[in-house]
Amino acid sequence: MMQKVFTRSKTLKDCPTHYCPGCGHGIAHRLIAEVIDELGIQGKTIGIAPVGCAVLAYDYFDVDMVEVAHGRAPAVATGMKRTNPDKIIFSYQGDGDLAAIGTAEIIHAAHRAEQLTVVFINNAVFGMTGGQMAPTTMLGQITATTPQGRQADGQGYPLQVSELLSILPGAIYIERCGLNNPPNIRKAKAALKHAFELQMNNAKGLSLVELLSPCPTYWRLTPPDAMLWIQNEMTKVFPLGRLKG
Amino acid sequence: MTDKVLMCGNEAMAESAIQAGCDAYFGYPITPQNEVSAYMSKRMAEEKRVFIQSESELAAINMVFGASATGKRSMTSSSSPGISLMQEGISYLAAAELPCVIVNVMRGGPGLGNIAPSQGDYFQSVKGGGHGDYHCIVFGPSGVQEFVDIVPLAFDLADKYRIPAIILADGIIGQMMEPVTIKKKPRVKLPLKDWALTGADGRKQNIVRSLWLADGAVEQHNYDLQAKYRQIEKKEVLCEQYKVDDADIVLVAYGISARIARGAIERARELGIKAGLIRPITLWPFPSEQISKTADKLPVFLVVEMSCGQMVEDVRLAVSGKAPVVFWGRPGGGIPTVEQVFEKIQELTIKPKKK
Numbered sequence: 001m002m003q004k005v006f007t008r009s010k011t012l013k014d015c016p017t018h019y020c021p022g023c024g025h026g027i028a029h030r031l032i033a034e035v036i037d038e039l040g041i042q043g044k045t046i047g048i049a050p051v052g053c054a055v056l057a058y059d060y061f062d063v064d065m066v067e068v069a070h071g072r073a074p075a076v077a078t079g080m081k082r083t084n085p086d087k088i089i090f091s092y093q094g095d096g097d098l099a100a101i102g103t104a105e106i107i108h109a110a111h112r113a114e115q116l117t118v119v120f121i122n123n124a125v126f127g128m129t130g131g132q133m134a135p136t137t138m139l140g141q142i143t144a145t146t147p148q149g150r151q152a153d154g155q156g157y158p159l160q161v162s163e164l165l166s167i168l169p170g171a172i173y174i175e176r177c178g179l180n181n182p183p184n185i186r187k188a189k190a191a192l193k194h195a196f197e198l199q200m201n202n203a204k205g206l207s208l209v210e211l212l213s214p215c216p217t218y219w220r221l222t223p224p225d226a227m228l229w230i231q232n233e234m235t236k237v238f239p240l241g242r243l244k245g
Numbered sequence: 246m247t248d249k250v251l252m253c254g255n256e257a258m259a260e261s262a263i264q265a266g267c268d269a270y271f272g273y274p275i276t277p278q279n280e281v282s283a284y285m286s287k288r289m290a291e292e293k294r295v296f297i298q299s300e301s302e303l304a305a306i307n308m309v310f311g312a313s314a315t316g317k318r319s320m321t322s323s324s325s326p327g328i329s330l331m332q333e334g335i336s337y338l339a340a341a342e343l344p345c346v347i348v349n350v351m352r353g354g355p356g357l358g359n360i361a362p363s364q365g366d367y368f369q370s371v372k373g374g375g376h377g378d379y380h381c382i383v384f385g386p387s388g389v390q391e392f393v394d395i396v397p398l399a400f401d402l403a404d405k406y407r408i409p410a411i412i413l414a415d416g417i418i419g420q421m422m423e424p425v426t427i428k429k430k431p432r433v434k435l436p437l438k439d440w441a442l443t444g445a446d447g448r449k450q451n452i453v454r455s456l457w458l459a460d461g462a463v464e465q466h467n468y469d470l471q472a473k474y475r476q477i478e479k480k481e482v483l484c485e486q487y488k489v490d491d492a493d494i495v496l497v498a499y500g501i502s503a504r505i506a507r508g509a510i511e512r513a514r515e516l517g518i519k520a521g522l523i524r525p526i527t528l529w530p531f532p533s534e535q536i537s538k539t540a541d542k543l544p545v546f547l548v549v550e551m552s553c554g555q556m557v558e559d560v561r562l563a564v565s566g567k568a569p570v571v572f573w574g575r576p577g578g579g580i581p582t583v584e585q586v587f588e589k590i591q592e593l594t595i596k597p598k599k600k
Contacts, residue, residue: 043446046315049454058452066314067454072307075299079311079319080442082295083269087444087543089316105307108300220510 009033011042013062022223024134024213025053028121029060031189032090035196036063045088046080048073052094053127071102074109077116089197090117096126099135099161106165110206113170117195118208120161123215124234131218135159138233143218158237162210166244172205173198173245176238178212180230184240191242198245207245212238249426253417254389255280257427258348258396258412263288264429265397267346269295270319271308273327278350281322289295295319298363302327304520306347313343314453316441318400322348324416325366326357328374335409336375339470340455342440344403346396348412353543353578361578362416364500367555368409371529378467380474382481383412383528385499389423391526397430404435406477413528415551417501417580436472438589477530484532485524488514489539490520494594497536498549499525501507502574502581507547509586518594528556536563545566545593549586550574 008014011033011240019025036042042063049057051070058065065092066077073091081089098120109116125143126132132145136158140149150158168175173195177188188211195207212234214226252260259281262270269283282298289296295312299305305321314318323331328349338345351366353359370383374469382402386392392414399410442451457463487507489495494513498506503524513520523539526533540546546568548557558570564570575581 035569044444046444047440055456056458058450058454062450064445064451066311066341066442066452068310069307069333072303072334074308075304075307076311076314078297078304079269079271079308079313080315081311082297082308083312083317083319084315084443096253104300105304108304111300183528 009037011036011062011193013060015059018056019053020217022212022214022216022226023053024123024215025121025214027185028119028211028213029057029180031185031192032092032119035189035193038193039196039200041088041200044086045090048077048089048091050077050091050093050097052097054092054121055128057092060065069222071097071100072105073097073102074105074114074116074118078109078112078114081115085115088117088196090119090196092119093121094170095122095124095134095136099159106161107168110165110168110171110220113172115199115202115204117199118206118207119192120208120210121213122210122238123213124158125215125218127215127218136238138237141219160238162208164244165208170205171208171244172203173207174243176210176212176240176243178240179214180212180227189210193231210238212240249424249507251422251424253280253420254392254414254421255350256284257425258392259284260288260427261393261396262320262346263292264427266296266318266432267320267400269288269312269319271297271299271305271319271321272323273299273302273305275324275327277352277362277419278322278348280419281348283588302330303334305541306331307519309345310334310338310343313338313345314341314442317440320348320446322344322350324350324352325354325363328366328369330442332369332375335381336379337376338409338457339375339379339381341453342407343453344407344409346399346403346410347416351413351415351448354578359578360499362551362580363576363578364415364502364551365555366413367550367552371531371559372437378441378531380456381469382406382408382477382530384410384412385528386412386414386418387500387503387524389418389421390425392418393425393427401435402481403431406473408473408477413500414428415501428533444522455570481527482530482532482534483526484527484535486535487522487524489521489523491519493519494521494547494590495539495544495545496520496522496549496590497525498522499528499554499556502549502551505581505583506586508583509590512583513588513590518590520590525556531559531563533559533563536560540564540567547589547593548572549581551580554578
């Protein structure tokens with residue numbers, strides 16, 4: 001008799017995504033869905049989709065979901081979790097959403113020690129709007145709005161939000177992982193699982209997993225080269241590992 | 246709390262929200278409505294409900310969005326500059342068809358303006374405020390008791406129509422103390438919130454969204470919203486008419502301006518001037534029909550507002566050229582006196598002497 005050893009996560013819908021070839025969102029979605037499956041929380045999880053490439057995340061995740069204004073996910077999540085402490089709330093935000101327009105919301109959600117799980121996708125660029133500079137864009141990186149490459153003088157340095165958040169007492173678990181090779185992807189899944197488990201165990205505070213995620217389209221790289229760029233360039237500014245908890 | 250108690254408008258309204266089953270209050274400090282959050286911080290804890298002082302009005306309205314998306318009754322309160330900051334969220338609430346109550350205790354503007362009472366946010370409230378084609382139900386209470394009574398109605402209509410409801414008060418209504426009765430009303434039967442995000446346990450996934458990328462989808466969504474708005478216009482208009490039947494001059498005013506106008510009408514009547522009042526209680530939907538019918542009797546309309554003339558535009562639309570419409574008001578925290586309004590009534594009703 002044949003034994004089934006691999007199957008589609010039941011928290012992921014059976015449909016193709018709209019993401020570009022080589023994009024990291026598909027991997028991140030898959031990991032989150034597997035974690036939700038393994039923890040058996042599909043029926044009590046509410047997800048929050050950002051404004052950005054993952055705005056249609058509810059087309060892929062088979063859980064109750066809301067789509068919110070740009071950057072406001074942590075505030076929406078706060079309203080949900082406080083009124084529904086028995087539900088598992090996660091937000092899925094990109095670097096424009098979380099590190100630019102929504103900086104106040106994420107910092108204050110962590111500051112209030114909201115019991116939330118935040119998935120932060122850092123691909124160093126605004127994807128959906130056409131590859132503009134994000135706060136996390138690397139120095140020298142060419143984007144639609146940094147045609148000469150990002151310069152510290154006038155455009156600032158790449159913003160390390162996870163490091164910023166990790167000094168807040170209300171942030172109980174912060175880890176940065178890379179979606180660039182199988183070992184790192186396995187670590188990312190373990191980190192996501194831990195972030196969900198903390199909320200399930202009623203741990204008092206915010207958990208955030210930052211995922212360095214490839215954007216071959218706006219990095220102007222092939223998918224394999226994009227994976228290498230994470231390893232060779234991004235991790236210099238965004239070192240992998242557990243920052244808190 | 247069924248006895249008469251002396252309370253300021255902000256606190257009385259807050260207690261009324263608690264009695265109406267408000268599950269969560271989110272707000273950021275701003276004068277002249279700070280009594281609301283102070284009161285809520287104490288009472289919501291007593292009731293084991295949710296109170297959060299947010300980091301900004303942007304966050305407050307999005308916390309409302311989150312709680313509302315899960316089917317909970319939620320509200321926020323603020324004053325003019327803070328309400329401006331909330332407009333993004335209100336547009337999203339309207340688009341996602343999420344019910345909530347938003348209280349605006351208006352102050353003088355534009356800009357930081359001052360902290361004196363004003364009615365300068367009428368346009369912002371009834372004409373949209375945020376981006377896109379949408380409406381909120383808007384109430385204009387003219388005293389503390391009405392401020393109290395409108396709260397449960399605002400929650401009910403918000404739930405019934407899945408729409409944000411705005412209570413447009415002003416610094417006087419919020420601050421002044423009046424004897425009020427705050428009754429716990431029986432909950433009316435409302436449609437089940439089967440759209441709410443409660444976890445898709447044993448049912449299909451629910452999605453709350455405002456983005457529709459498919460060709461024509463947002464156009465259709467707009468038509469659906471407009472159909473709902475037409476229903477509300479048909480069924481939910483509230484307005485008070487006072488001595489309008491025989492009136493030669495009909496004042497139109499809402500909120501505290503209506504109280505002042507009424508004082509002026511009493512004085513005019515004592516002198517034999519036939520003055521009356523139409524007082525919109527819902528500012529959207531607007532009592533256009535009532536005003537239009539009154540216009541058929543050809544009185545002079547005098548619109549009194551604490552602004553440079555905002556509601557007067559809706560009165561003119563309703564009157565539609567059938568009768569003269571005159572505006573008088575004071576902006577930026579100026580409070581009309583009964584004497585000033587009375588003088589205006591006299592000016593518009595004294596017959597010129599024959600030469």
